[in-house]
Amino acid sequence: MGRVDFSDVKHETRAFAGVTVPVSVVPRFKRQTYPTRFLFSLKSLIDGMRLTFGYLVRPSKVVTRQYPENRATLKFPERYRASLKFKFDENGYQHCNGCGSCERACPNGSIILNTRKGEITGRNEIERYIWRMDSCVLCNACVEACAFGALEMSHEFENAVYDRRLLVYTLNRYAGPTANVLLKEENLEARAAMMTKLDTYGGPVPMNGHALPTVRALGSPRDEAKPDGKGAAS
Amino acid sequence: MTVRIRTLDELLTPPAAGSSELSTQEYFVNMGPQHPIAHGSLRLVIRLDGETVKEVIPVPGFVHRGIEKMCEKITPRQVIHLTDRLDYFSAIMNNWGVAKLVEKAAGIETNGRIETIRTIMAELQRIQSHMLWWGVLGMDLGAFTAFLYAFRDREIISELFEETIGARLTMNYVRPGGVMFDIFPDFPAKVRKLLGYLGPIMDEYDTLLSGNVILQERLRNIGVLDPKRAVALGCTGPVLRGSGVPMDLRKTAPYGRYGDVEFNVAIGTMGDCWDRYYVRMEEIRQSLRIIEQLVDGIPEGPVNVIKASARITIPEGTYYDQIETARGILGIMLVSDGKSPNPYRIHFRSPNFNNMWAVTAIAPGWRIADIISIQSSLDLVIPEIDR
Ligand code: SF4
Ligand code: SF4
Numbered sequence: 001m002g003r004v005d006f007s008d009v010k011h012e013t014r015a016f017a018g019v020t021v022p023v024s025v026v027p028r029f030k031r032q033t034y035p036t037r038f039l040f041s042l043k044s045l046i047d048g049m050r051l052t053f054g055y056l057v058r059p060s061k062v063v064t065r066q067y068p069e070n071r072a073t074l075k076f077p078e079r080y081r082a083s084l085k086f087k088f089d090e091n092g093y094q095h096c097n098g099c100g101s102c103e104r105a106c107p108n109g110s111i112i113l114n115t116r117k118g119e120i121t122g123r124n125e126i127e128r129y130i131w132r133m134d135s136c137v138l139c140n141a142c143v144e145a146c147a148f149g150a151l152e153m154s155h156e157f158e159n160a161v162y163d164r165r166l167l168v169y170t171l172n173r174y175a176g177p178t179a180n181v182l183l184k185e186e187n188l189e190a191r192a193a194m195m196t197k198l199d200t201y202g203g204p205v206p207m208n209g210h211a212l213p214t215v216r217a218l219g220s221p222r223d224e225a226k227p228d229g230k231g232a233a234s
Numbered sequence: 235m236t237v238r239i240r241t242l243d244e245l246l247t248p249p250a251a252g253s254s255e256l257s258t259q260e261y262f263v264n265m266g267p268q269h270p271i272a273h274g275s276l277r278l279v280i281r282l283d284g285e286t287v288k289e290v291i292p293v294p295g296f297v298h299r300g301i302e303k304m305c306e307k308i309t310p311r312q313v314i315h316l317t318d319r320l321d322y323f324s325a326i327m328n329n330w331g332v333a334k335l336v337e338k339a340a341g342i343e344t345n346g347r348i349e350t351i352r353t354i355m356a357e358l359q360r361i362q363s364h365m366l367w368w369g370v371l372g373m374d375l376g377a378f379t380a381f382l383y384a385f386r387d388r389e390i391i392s393e394l395f396e397e398t399i400g401a402r403l404t405m406n407y408v409r410p411g412g413v414m415f416d417i418f419p420d421f422p423a424k425v426r427k428l429l430g431y432l433g434p435i436m437d438e439y440d441t442l443l444s445g446n447v448i449l450q451e452r453l454r455n456i457g458v459l460d461p462k463r464a465v466a467l468g469c470t471g472p473v474l475r476g477s478g479v480p481m482d483l484r485k486t487a488p489y490g491r492y493g494d495v496e497f498n499v500a501i502g503t504m505g506d507c508w509d510r511y512y513v514r515m516e517e518i519r520q521s522l523r524i525i526e527q528l529v530d531g532i533p534e535g536p537v538n539v540i541k542a543s544a545r546i547t548i549p550e551g552t553y554y555d556q557i558e559t560a561r562g563i564l565g566i567m568l569v570s571d572g573k574s575p576n577p578y579r580i581h582f583r584s585p586n587f588n589n590m591w592a593v594t595a596i597a598p599g600w601r602i603a604d605i606i607s608i609q610s611s612l613d614l615v616i617p618e619i620d621r
Contacts, residue, residue, distance in 0.1 A: 003450060004444070004445070004449070004450065006437075006440045006445070009516060014298075014480045016479070016480045016486065017481070019486055021480040021485045021499050022496075022497075022498045022499065022500045023498055023501045024500045024501070024516050026419070026500060026501070026503075026509060027512065028508075029450070040447075041447035044446050045446065045448075048441060048443075048446050049511065051333075052379055052442075078397075079396075079398070079400035079415060080401075081400040081401055083249065087592040090431055101543050102340060104543075105306050105399070105542075105543060107313075136398060138404075139315040139404075139405065139406040140400065140414065141311070141312065141332065141406070141542075144357040144543075153400065181290055193600050196272070206255050
């Protein structure tokens, strides 16, 4: 006990704004003579010191994590959001059919979707799925909006780079239909014909700032015409 | 407020003969924009006479990001992620504020499970926010240990958020018509464990900092804000309650599950820094009490009543709703034209903006070192002031 008795919280009721509000009035200082006050003040300092030194001699209470050293054992909760990626099934097929829900749900245009009409299937299918980590805020709205479970958040969090051009990703590995459509086709060769393997920058790797259809390289002039006339990512 | 700017000539003129006052020259000191007590970028221009503060002029605007303008281009569902970035220590309450407004405007009914989860999360966030404030107040006043202790315990709540929501700070969790993720089945057990831990920890905090004579002397009777002035300035939250006004939306206009639980509104008596300090400490205890009552028996049901990608059209009109965040009342005004899903205009009435002006009323007459205590006890989050 010191100058303030912390258990001395008064529980009262007050009428306010037409309702009776139960209140706790916080404790105040007691009137003390000088010698008592001096002794209590000294005691308060010693109490605080005892607490801190108590922790010093109880190493079991250490809570510091040695981050770069504990990389191997670092575990993240399942829902942890650190970067966006595509879900692929065991054959490496994707589930995205290019419906565009995620693009519409994204609050800041971090997703740019290129679709094509499949030559064999005749359906709308994904050609290139561009995700811009440099503007993404990891809000999870895209994952939430996708009705086909094509997207997920991954736990790769060490994404620091020296150039923001390295933060533009292509998420799909091939241009083509979804796993459902592909698995209906028994013939493996016919299946392969439906898919177009993407260039070197296809797949979940950064595009390294290269100009691609609908994405101009960073630093290149804004008015460079795009082949298909679609809006370019800047 | 008018700021009288005096010329150098005027300042250097000796006072008129017959004045018994000593002639001292007033001068200005800039505190901020980069100052440890600003907790962001806030510039305080302080007019001083010797060490005595004559006037404080806050100059906000260094973190202006145009959030209100950005909100006009996106749907209410997307507005939520921007409200995380207003007062990032009250992210869930801010999310909830927008969600509540949209639900009211579009006539969406939620269920007991959604409201319970929202209430528990909001209270956890309030505790987390007050803990951070407690640590930072200690650090501002020279007690660095408190900062580390606060972060140690805040981490447990952060981890709970990380596990349930997937993010620690900008969570984007509450959305119109529900919450983004359901809680895990072991969530209540974890929260109970947390409650068991935090109860005794509060006493430890009292020993470490509240009982410390140096802290007490730096807060006691410093920066008195009388209730009339606080109301006139539009202060809300612990700043207003510290002056003894039991204004708490959770009691006066209950939302969520606050109507069903018992808790007290912590108030102070005279409105000095100590009252504002201890009101927050008491609020942590009351929040623990609220969570304790809710965590057993979270009702069953879906956590979303509408689909995530559902298009919410708000009928034409102007809507207003408010919510009690960790720092006071966040009011949201939304104007909808009834045609586009995007709001025509959104305005946030941010608690920190009004609380910031309290410093102009409190500080004159105190010493320059007391500005630190006063600013810390106001608990400002600058990005919300500037938006
Ligand atoms: S996480 Fe949010 S910001 Fe990032 S791509 Fe998805 S919707 Fe856009
Ligand atoms: S990721 Fe999902 S929402 Fe986005 S285009 Fe593909 S299927 Fe549609």
